Amino acid sequence: MFFDALAPSSALQLVQFADVDAFRPAEQLEDARSIPLDVANFAAARAVVNLPGCRIIVARSFARILETTYRAPGGMVILPMTDDLRASSSGIDLDSRIFIALRGNHHCHFVEHQTNYHALIMFSPALRDRGWFDRADALWVRIADPAAHLHARQLVLDILRTASVNPHMFETREVAAHLQEGLLLAFDDLFQIDPMSARSAPSASARSARLVQQIDDYVSAYPTSPIYTANLADEFGVSVRTLSGAVAKVRGMSLHQYIRLKRLWATRTQLLRTSGASVATCARAQGFHHLGEFASAYRATFHEAPSDTLARGRQTGLPAS
Template identity: 75%
Template structure:
C-alpha cells in the first residue's frame, strides 16, 4: 500500500502504531481526541516530510470518532490519497470528490467508519496567500478538481519516495523549494474548479496576452533560476490566481506546465547542438536539478530519452564536419 515501499530517513519520519495507547500521546500533542471503533484491528501509520514553507503529513487512520481543534494560522489542506475514503464532517458524507481547507482556528468533529488514507498539508504563516481560503476560522469541504486531485496525490507519493531514498536532496534548499513549488502549483489547480469563468470578469484577453508575454521574457532572462509563482506575481503586481488564469486562457495549460514545457524544449535544443555537453549540464542550464524527474518529463514529452537526443545531436555535428 501507500507506505510499503518507504523507509525512514533523515528527510522522512515514518512511524507505525499497532497499539491505540501508543498513539494517544501523539493526539494529545495535537489537541485531538479519538474514540476508536475497532480496537482489536487498530493500526495507524504516519509519514512526515518538511519543505521550506509547509509540512506534509500522510496518514493511515483507523475507524474512529474524532474531535480536534485545528490551529492553522498559515492554512491547511486535507485530501484523500485513495478513492475509497469514507468519513463524515458536520453531517456531510465525505468521499474522494472532496477535500478540506482551513486557515485559522476551528473545532472539528469527524467520524471515520473505516481505515482511510489521507494527506494533510500544513502551511507556514509566512507563505504568501494564494487565494485559496474564502474566509478565516472556517474549515470547509470543497469539491476537488478531479485531474488536479490525481496529480496532487501522485506528487505527494513522489515526494515521500524521494525523501525516503534520496534524503540528501532535502538538504539542498533549491531542490526542496522546487518540490514545494510543484506541490503549490498542483494545489492551485485543485482549488480552481473553472479558471476560465473566474477570469471572465477580471481579465480581458489583451491583458492576459501581455501578461504571458511578460512571463516569457522573465523566464528567458533566467534560464537556470528556479521560477516561483509567488515571485512572478510580486514582480508583475498581480495575484497568483490572475497569473495562473492568464496562462490557462492564452496557452491552454497551467503556469507550471507551460514553464516546464518551455524549458524542456530549450533543453532539447541544447542537446541537439551536441558538442561536449552532457545531459546533466544541459538540463541544469535550463533549471532542472532533479535528474530523475527531468528524465521522466523529457521522455513523456518527446518519447525518447535525453541521452538519445544528445547522441543524435553529436552524430549530426560529425556528419556536418565531414
C-alpha cells in the same frame, strides 16, 4: 500499503503505532482526541516531510470518532490518498472525490468508519498567498477535478519516496524549493483557480496577454534558471492568482502546465548546448528531480528521448550561449 515501501531517513520521519495507548501522546500534542471504534484491529502510522514552506503528513488512520482543533494560519489541505476513503463530518458524507481546505482555526468532528489514508499539508504563513483560501476560520469541503486530484496525490507520494531514498536532496534548499514548487502548482490546479470574472473586458484581456508575454520574455532571458511562480508574480507585480488566470485565458492551459512546458523547453535548450553535462544534471537544473517522469514528459512533448537530444547536441556542437 504506503508505509511498507518507505524507510525513515534524515528527511522522512516515519512512525507506526501498534496500540492506541502508544498513539495517544502523539495525538494530544496536536490537540486531537480519538475514540477508537475497533480497538482489537488498531493500527496507525504517519510519515512526515518538511519542505521550505510547508509540511506534508501522510497518515494511516483507524476507525474512530475524532474531535480536533486545527490551527493553520498559513492554510492547510486534507487530501484523500486512496479511492476508497469513507468518513463523515457533521453529518456530511466524505469520500475520495473531495478534499478539505482550511485557513485559520477550526474545531472539527469526524467519524471514520474504516482505516483511511490521507495527506495533510500545512502551509507556512510566510508562503505567498495563491488565492486558495477566501475566508479565515472556515473549513471547506470541495469536490476535486479527478485529474488534478490524482496528480496532487501522486506528487505527494513521490516526495515521500524521494525523502526516503534520497534524503540528501532535501539538504539543499534549492532542490527542496523545486519539489515544493511542483506541489504548489499541483494545488493551483486542484483548487481550479479561475479568477477571470471580467473575461469580456478588453483591458483585462490585454493585461493577460502582456503578463504571458512577460513570462515568455523572462524564460528567454534566463533559459536555465529555476522558475518559481511566486517569484514570477513578484517580478511582474501581480498575485499568483492573477498570473494563473492570465495563462489560462491566453494559452488555454493551467499555469502548472505552462511552467512545465517552459521547463521542458529550457531543459531541451541546455541538452542541445551542453558539452559535458548529463541528462540528469540538465533535468535537475530545471527542477525535474524524478527522472522517469521527466523522460516520459520529454518524449511526449518532443517525440524523442532526452538522451537523443543530448547526443545530437554534442554532434552538432551548438554554442553554449
